Amino acid sequence: MKTRPGWTEVLTCAEMRALEQAAMDSGKITGLALMEAAGAAVARAIQGRWPLPGHATVLCGPGNNGGDGYAVAALLARAGWQLRVLGLDNMPGPDAAEMKRRWAALGPIELLTCDAFRAGADSDVYVDAIFGTGLARPPEGELAQIIALLGGLGGDRACFAQRLVAVDCPSGLCLDSGAHLGRPRAGDDRDPHARLTVTFDSPKPGHFLERGPICCGELVIADIGLRQWRECDGRALRPARLIAIWPPLAVEDCRAAIYAPPANRLAKQGGHKFANGHALIVAGPLGQGGAARLGARAALRIGAGLVTLAPPKAALIEHLGPPDALMRRGVDDDEALAAMLADPRITAVAIGPGCGVDRAGALLGAVLASNRACVLDADALTALAARGFEGLHDRCVLTPHGGEFARLFPDLDEKLNGPPALRPPRHGDAAHPDPMRHMADLHARAEAAPQALTGRHGPLYSKLDAARNAAARAGAVVLLKGPDTVIAAPDGQARIHSAHDIPWLATAGAGDVLAGIIAGLLARGLPPLEAAATGAFLHAQAARRFGPGLIADDLPGQLPGVLRDMGL
């Protein structure tokens, strides 16, 4: 798969383990060196934010995450910090054991118990190195109570939130799903909230999904020496099936994507407006035209060469106002729509916003039969749920919010929102005898059957799993909305866009604008996955640029500024 520069690659926990194992097996890099680099990255991040040495409490768990903790403690102590280290009396793996031994030469290790933790003096910084990517089941007993203490149970939240530094993740967070194991999926007050999370090599899905962005605080992605190895020896391992759109890093990519010459066959018409495509936005009956108009305006602003709004003839009168650039044509039934779509210059269709379920159901067949790139949103999704997926193709983009997703894919929604389905105890991914082969197998399986990959990654069924399964089943791109928007293609490729920083985007009509932006990008010839992912990013950027107080009508007008801010 071609990865464009500027996108941040995301690795599942299994992929991360396989990568580390392959690097170690190559003989070019040792586990101890990786752990030293990980510890150094965390210590550096702490010293960058607390420049004067102070008092730190480091909580070390039973595995390699704990090993990182001992490494951090040793480095901070050497830098003049006063340390208090709490750990377990188990025998960790060899690298963590070595780090523990090194720390033990510098200072004591108290047993990690609730009482000991509570009894200690107040610290400037608390380092959470209890669990990282190896969390396999909900924390229990003493460790669960300590994690709850970190969450600020008893009104201490503010006390910890500003002082908690998480190694890889706040403990208890599942780095594949972004949910806390053993806690309500929506999160509760006991989830630890870090000021800062330092992760290694690549972010994991859980940093962006569900509770992840809320609980991780500032996210630092530290190179621990795997980058160089990956670029040389590890090329074949490129696990780029999953890519996050992360606003600061996506800019270059959007520039390429939007202003690359349209890939559609009309490109040969050079600078003609048709070279930028023609988007058709289907509208609904009289009195319900606002949603489609919002979409049409967005499609124009994002650069579709022409945009036609198609309400029933009787509703044309509702659309007499601006923008004058918008064309209007009455379409009463599927025959009229099919006749209109016989014009090959129409390069994309959006149907659903304000359409009415009956009208959407009546017109859906003509949209799909035209084989055009299309966005199916709102009422078209409800109609689709009743009609079934027949006729969908790989240039369709479905844009459900959670409720529409549940109507379309009730069983997947049940898995996502029902009682958490824990995977059996660890897969032993890292212990695979041939990690190179293992990574290749993971990806070969995903090529053959994308759904085979899901459920293997983490203890919990994630929003990413759900979107991938849905896309594979529908044979279309699925964009599952929310503060974390997941976009998945039938071949298993996926993107994540995190919009936790812009809660004001959750406003009536915002989804209609998104449908219009994606339709405009499709009309311009962007492939469906790129149109959906780039659209989600630009939509969110428009909301960021406007700020609180936003209503959906404000979004299209922000798009020129968003493009300008990106230097376009």
Ligand SMILES: NC(=O)C1=CN([C@@H]2O[C@H](COP(=O)(O)OP(=O)(O)OC[C@H]3O[C@@H](n4cnc5c(N)ncnc54)[C@H](OP(=O)(O)O)[C@@H]3O)[C@@H](O)[C@H]2O)[C@@H](O)CC1
């Ligand atoms: N070389 C490398 O690989 C590098 C790794 N790095 C670091 O290692 C971290 C991953 O290390 P990890 O795989 O050892 O997992 P970790 O998160 O420490 O926890 C696993 C331990 O916890 C246990 N356990 C799990 N759930 C439990 C529960 N509910 N309650 C109680 N116990 C539970 C589990 O036991 P088990 O499931 O086998 O019974 C196991 O003992 C990663 O996040 C990064 O920080 C970096 O240094 C870079 C180099």
Ligand SMILES: Nc1ncnc2c1ncn2[C@@H]1O[C@H](COP(=O)(O)OP(=O)(O)O)[C@@H](O)[C@H]1O
């Ligand atoms: N909490 C949130 N923070 C940021 N964005 C959100 C949040 N919740 C929803 N969104 C985004 O707001 C938009 C709402 O779309 P949708 O639910 O279709 O609304 P409507 O049907 O009113 O247009 C989507 O782009 C979604 O991803």
Ligand SMILES: [K+]
């Ligand atoms: K941790």
